[in-house]
Ligand SMILES: O=C(O)CCC(=O)C(=O)O
């Protein structure tokens with residue numbers, strides 16, 4: 445039986461898909477429609493994805509899954525899933541000027557600290573806090589399109605150095621972080637936070653800095669995207685830090701204009717699959733008293749957009765999949 449009964453409802457940014465069957469094989473025609481909608485809208489929202497199996501099956505309509513490069517975040521039951529929140533991922537709290545929050549994640553593209561960023565990811569929310577906990581997504585293709593021609597020319601051929609930053613202390617005050625009031629919680633506010641932060645500092649050393657282009661021509665749709673991953677940006681190559689920070693801030697402010705941003709208030713079993721080449725995303729965070737738990741797949745088909753900053757030490761990579 446044809447499964448073509450799905451409907452794609454455009455949101456102001458992205459689109460929601462209704463009518464996806466709850467079980468069974470997803471036929472090729474349906475997969476084709478989903479894929480075309482994904483490329484057209486940048487991300488798709490599904491409701492009522494009630495199991496890991498369904499999340500994996502729908503994710504696989506968009507490409508092969510990959511095992512996330514950071515072992516610490518993998519789900520012990522299934523290496524193709526990572527955990528967001530939950531007892532194993534108890535991240536340090538931050539203070540945002542009003543409250544202590546957990547799960548607050550600054551704007552980024554997944555795995556943009558590596559030369560091969562992943563193609564996309566599907567996040568499904570299993571446990572949802574009553575208050576807050578939204579995920580934000582920004583369409584960087586539309587943001588690029590609206591830039592002034594002079595700024596587009598300035599960005600031509602421009603590259604930036606990207607560095608993983610797992611320690612919130614290092615991101616505070618950084619121009620790429622739009623929550624300028626955020627600071628890590630003190631040990632008094634969040635007993636154990638110093639030790640938890642110490643557990644993640646080693647991760648940074650395993651991921652040498654990389655260089656990515658500021659603008660990416662999408663390999664499938666051909667649209668140009670403002671390819672920044674703000675929280676990982678160290679500086680634009682060839683610029684003094686002040687000039688680089690000013691440019692970064694101006695671009696981030698532009699990308700975060702409400703017309704390019706969608707804020708998703710989760711319901712249990714909602715799932716969003718984003719095109720990581722086109723969209724960047726962030727987590728608003730929630731109050732520590734409320735549990736929030738999500739499971740995420742990662743789409744392989746790595747895109748070699750970058751190279752190591754220090755190629756002498758880490759080697760140029762010559763083919764796409766080596
Ligand atoms: O927790 C969120 O809202 C965003 C999480 C995130 O960045 C991710 O799943 O890649």
Ligand SMILES: [Fe+2]
Pocket residue numbers: 552553554725
């Ligand atoms: Fe992410």
